Amino acid sequence: MIQKYVCFHLLLHTNEAISVIIEKENVHIMTEGDRTMKVQTIKVELAETLKAKPNGAHLDFGTIFTDHMFLMDYKEGEGWYDPRIVPYQSLTLDPAAIIFHYGQTVFEGLKAYITEGGEVQLFRPEKNFERLNHSNDRLCIPHIDEQFALEALKQLVEIEKDWIPTEEGTSLYIRPFIIATEPYLGVAPSKQYKLMIILSPVGAYYKEGINPVKIAVENQYVRAVLGGTGEAKTAGNYAASLMAQEVVSKDGFAQVLWLDGVEKKYIEEVGSMNVFFKINGEIITPALNGSILQGVTRDSVIQLLKHWGLPVVERRIAMAEIAEAYESGTLEEAFGTGTAAVISPIGQLTWEEKDLIINDGKTGEISKKLYDTLTGIQYGKVEDPFGWTVKVGSN
Structure with missing residues (x-):
């Protein structure tokens, strides 16, 4: 050698x-x-x-x-x-x-x-x-x-x-x-x-790419609980998620939407990603609570949205609120964020045997803009106003 x-x-x-x-x-x-x-x-x-x-x-x-x-x-x-x-x-x-x-x-x-x-x-x-x-x-x-x-x-x-x-x-x-x-x-x-x-x-992590995916809301299994290891990136969290993923994949779902492990009503993550919802013009993501992973892409998305002057909030949000927004016609977009997929638009949420089709199953305007901007910065095609990129070697 x-x-x-x-x-x-x-x-x-x-x-x-x-x-x-x-x-x-x-x-x-x-x-x-x-x-x-x-x-x-x-x-x-x-x-x-x-x-x-x-x-x-x-x-x-x-x-x-x-x-x-x-x-x-x-x-x-x-x-x-x-x-x-x-x-x-x-x-x-x-x-x-x-x-x-x-x-x-x-x-x-x-x-x-x-x-x-x-x-x-x-x-x-x-x-x-x-x-x-x-x-x-x-x-x-x-x-x-x-x-x-x-x-x-x-x-x-x-x-x-x-x-x-x-x-x-x-x-x-x-x-x-x-x-x-x-x-x-x-x-x-x-x-x-x-x-x-x-x-x-x-x-691409998802073969669907930037195209919307189908997500099943998980009511039986839980990924993590407050006081557990949910906010740490450790193997056990992912092992705990496998059963739910195996079950829903047989019905054509790409991933599951995780609810909190105590009341099973508040949204936490989607698959192995953080999740965002656009409701009546406001973009909402579950607040970090000790059982949600603090995603680097999540933080980048929040900074970008604020940079663009768009309303974005971090707070607790129940699945029932999402269903109500869908029924009232104010649920405009939903998407997951993570290193592997960057932005993964959600075209359908299935909860309690009801299909919630979001934005007619199409990629939303915000999802597309975030994806194009983040990947543009990552590949050096778009200006990086935040100083996020780090060069390697002399090239």
Whole structure:
């Protein structure tokens, strides 16, 4: 294997801006002022044999993976150590590893895009690592250094930039995640962890694309409850959602609309996305309440709507209110938001055996504008007034 070494010089206990100087095969990250520095060296082991790149016009979501991945380990008393980029490979874990038995894990999802000018860029990646640490808090996992993780990610994407597809609507999906690796069958937080980042070239998450989908309102199963892990991005939340999805998919529904886990009357999320409704000109999304994931796309949509001067509110909203708005003709649009699909218009909600056809089953004006603007910013086609995009490499 070919090896090279990349040095990252990181701040301790400061949020001061940093600068990056690339010198041959070393990347030096330095503060603008005189601060105590921590030096981490990312070892890079390049694969001797590279995989064939897939046809970008025929990409399923999350089935193909690139040549390399990032790993870093944690041990109580030592902290996070041994950051490295290595060829994509299987893991060897003890059968008693805590992840297998008690599900102590968190993950994130973001994307890398190729702009029309050939540049590689990320969309608000700092928010993903900030949220990863928020999930870490809930799952009793030690914090990662967000700045270091972002720079490590950029280095990995720079190595794998030839994997980023260029066809319309495609991108390189990025999955950072942490698993508990200590071999222990007691119910307690692990003392050992592994942070990993893997990459996957992807097409559209929903084959329907920006076309409206059919959603069933879920009345039996629940995704999460207040006080649980709903606001954390952890595997158990998604495992809990599988049964409901399996049931409704047999009837042609793309996903389920989740109601609160106590009264089963207030709307929370749609599938694995946040959800918005336009009622009588006002755009409403469920307020974050401890059981709803704080989506990066959700936050971006709220900022965009405010930027456009449109009325948007975060509050508790009951499914009965949606049904009443439908009956009165004031339910104008509904859509889900998330990294994978960006904007997913809802053309039909089925609740208590009644079909609520929204906007004649067509994509709404706001949904389309949000989709075009967000994807335009992500691909560098539209001006980014918020400074959301982050460039990767020198290009």
